[in-house]
Structure formats: structure tokens, C-alpha cells
Amino acid sequence: MTITETREKVLSGELKLRELVEQYRKEIETHNSEINAYVATDFEGALARADEVQKKVDNGAAGKLAGVVMGIKDVISERGKKLTCASKILENFESVYDATVIERLREEDAIFIGRLNMDEFAMGSTNEYSNFGPVKNPQNTDKVPGGSSGGSAAAVASGMAMTTLGSDTGGSIRQPASYCGVVGLKPTYGRVSRYGLVAFASSFDCIGPLANSVEDTARILDVIAGFDERDNTSSHREKDDYVGAVQNPDKNIKIGVPEEFFGEGLDEEIKKGIEEVLDKLEADGAELVPIHLPHTKYGISTYYILATAEASSNLARYDGIRYGHRADKDEMRDELKKEEQALKEAFEQAKGEEKIELQEKLSKLDSPLIRLYKKSRTEGFGTEVKRRIMLGTYVLSAGYYDAYYGKAQKVRRLIQNDYKEAFKKVDVIVSPTAPTTAFDLGSKMDDPVQMYLNDVYTITANLAGICGISVPAGTHSNGLPYGIQFMGDSFQETKVLNAARLVELQS
Known part of the structure; x- marks a missing residue:
């Protein structure tokens, strides 16, 4: 059922909130052992919350989301709940405050039932890079669900949550939405507060919803949505009538069709399916406008320079000293002493240049504090996070900053300008959400570049700071769903919701 249908049943008394939570509890207990979407659940807390909200319902004071049972991606703070980011380095960390989005959802009587699996620190496109193990696609458990919000998408697709929150840095809401056959919305940067969202790349990260319907x-x-004084990147711009845009969609919209998004690398069946969707929209009154986004070909390169640079900076705080995983100090000291002793013994027996080399190694031996940092971070971070920290540190290093990071910032502006020019002519821009349907688990673990290329159609929206939505467009002959993406200008969420609803009405 949709939020509207559920809320009507709750308000009429036909459905009690405790019964609703028990239904989701049953689904989670039945399916999560296989799907692995939840890393933690709080059934007792959800039931207690259901009783609180039920009293408000009975007194005629229910909020907008009374009856909504949600899962929250494990990168968003909930007071008193573990906030692990699916990483060993934060495996025992507990949040001491609520994110702004959590506060706002709770004020409207949403019920939170658990924490959702993800790629570690939101770094990945497959949800295989998690300290809790990979999430599996509910449509076919041999396939990836997409990432990094794979747990958020899988929970909705498998009926283990009515709706969920995810985060989108380069497509991490929209791409798993496409792979799992649900709707995923990335708002404009600044539309939704990032206060309480653990940072991956601060100038890209956005919180957004995943659900079974556009409404x-x-x-x-x-x-x-809305301004938050605790987030200095939050926009003062008033929010729009998002629900109205869905309930009364305008069929006479201008849709930009960029040739750059329908060329080499796109699965032919997906291309044909999206063209059929666009033909139907055109027949109903939409105008299809050919456009060019010439700098999108640099999107992947630009993103992985800038995002890894920001990740390198943001993840420097995890040092094993103030909080998070800390390596065993005694073990570390013993290791350091053995290393020092071995060098000293070799030095005593060495002669000539070898003695000079060993003396230099001894002088450069880590201090206990530096070794603790290294060992804690080595043990705490996973493969993909380490890869991105190293890439980011490299592009920010002396001698390479201007050649890589500085140049990437200039290309980012060119990509933004491409979109600005395009939106002077059209209401929304269409593309596939991903070049293929979900692929086999483990098939791209040894080739990270191929994994990165799965975000080719979603990344530029984050570079430009604009909004985007993925809505199911059809089912491939392999039995898996695929999505169509609509991107809108900054703070034009009503337009992408409108377009997505028109697609939804075709099914």
C-alpha cells in the first residue's frame, strides 16, 4: 500500500499501528537472512513508538506520516542507535544526536524499524563493500542490488519497509532503485539538510527517499526538505508542492534527450525500452527536444578526482584515538619493538653503504603514536575505502593538485554550465539510470573501473548539484527491472516528480 492508502486505513481504525509494525517485523524475519538489507533492527522500539503514535491517531492529532514504517541507511544519525557506516572502524560507535531528517520524520509520526546495509562509508556501486557482507537483490539473489544505498532499495523492493532513506553522492539512490525496481529521488544539493549525515564527499552528498511509488x-x-540553520549548505529557498505535482501531472512537458546518454555502452534492450516510454509520453503531449551535454564524457573522471579528494579529507578524522576502532596497543608496541630490534641487530653486522641505509631506516621508524594511527586505520577500513583515500590523497598532494584537482574543478563548472544552458530549453532531461540491469555478485570486485562506470548516467547530476529521480521503466528479457532517469534544474523537484509520475501512469 502507498503512504496515502495506509494512512487512510490507520485513521479509519481499520489498521492498527502495532499490527502494521508486526507485519513488517514478520517480513524482515522471513527475508532479511537472505537479502541482508538490515544490519540492525529495533522491533521493540518500533512497537513502543507505534503505541505512542496510535494515541495521537485516536485523539485526532496524527502527523502526515502516521502509518509509515521506515528503514534508515546506516550513514544517518539516530540518537542512541549504532552509526557504523557499514565499517569496522565504527563498529561500536553510537550516535548521540538525531539528524535533521530524523527529527522531521519523527515529528510527523514516522516509525523507524531498523538500520540499513550499505557500501562502507557509501563508497561503492554494488553494496558488496560492507563490513556486514553484501546485500542481495530481491529480484534475483545472485545479483547485486546496486550501491551504496543497496540496503535501502532492497528493503523496499522486498517489502521489508514501506519507504527508506538513502544517500546519493554519485547515483547511490538512483542506481540501486533502478536495479531493484523501485523509485529513488535525489534532491537538489541544499534542498535537504545534511546535518547528521556522515560525510563521504561533502559537496556531493544528498539525503533522499526510496519507495514503491512516485507519490x-x-x-x-x-x-x-527545507532550510536548516545547523547546515551551512542548506538553502533558504521555500519548498514546493511536491505531492500536488504528482497528483496533477502536466503531460505537456519538454523533455531534453541528450545523444551523449544513448550511445555506446548502453544495453540495446534498455535503450529500446526507454525509447518506447518516450514515444508514449510524446503521444500524450510531451515534446522531445534533442540536446547536447558535451562535457558529460568527462563526468566519471571528474567525479572520481573530486569525490576521492573530499573523502580523503573527511576520513582523516578516523584515527582510533577519539572514537572508533583502535588497534591493540600492546600488540602494536611489541610489533614496533621487534622491528626496531631486528634493524639494530642488522645494523651491528652491516658494513659500508648497507650500514648507512639501516641507520636511515632506524631514524625513520614510526613513533608509537604514528604506528597506532596506521594500524588502526589499516584494520578499520575496507578495500574500497582505502583505494579512495589513496586516490584522494594523491590528487591533493603537492605537484599534482593543479594538474588533477584544480583542473577537475574547472571541468565541474563546465558540466554545470552545460546543464544550465539545456534547462533554458527544456523542463527535464532524460537518460537511462544505469547502462545495464543488475549484474552478478562478485563479477566486478576485481575491476573497480568497471564498477565506477555503472554510475555514468547519474554522476553528472551530483557534479552539477541538480535533482534527479529514477522510476521503473520496464523489465528486461533477463527478468530484471531497469529504470529511466529524469533530471531537473536546481530546486525543480516538482518537474522531475511530474515526469516520473507520467511514466508510472503508463504501467
């Missing part, structure tokens, strides 16, 4: 994403956005 449900609009209802969640209506609650979480």
Missing part, C-alpha cells in the same frame, strides 16, 4: 517519495520529500 510516496514526494510525501517523504515534503517532510524532510
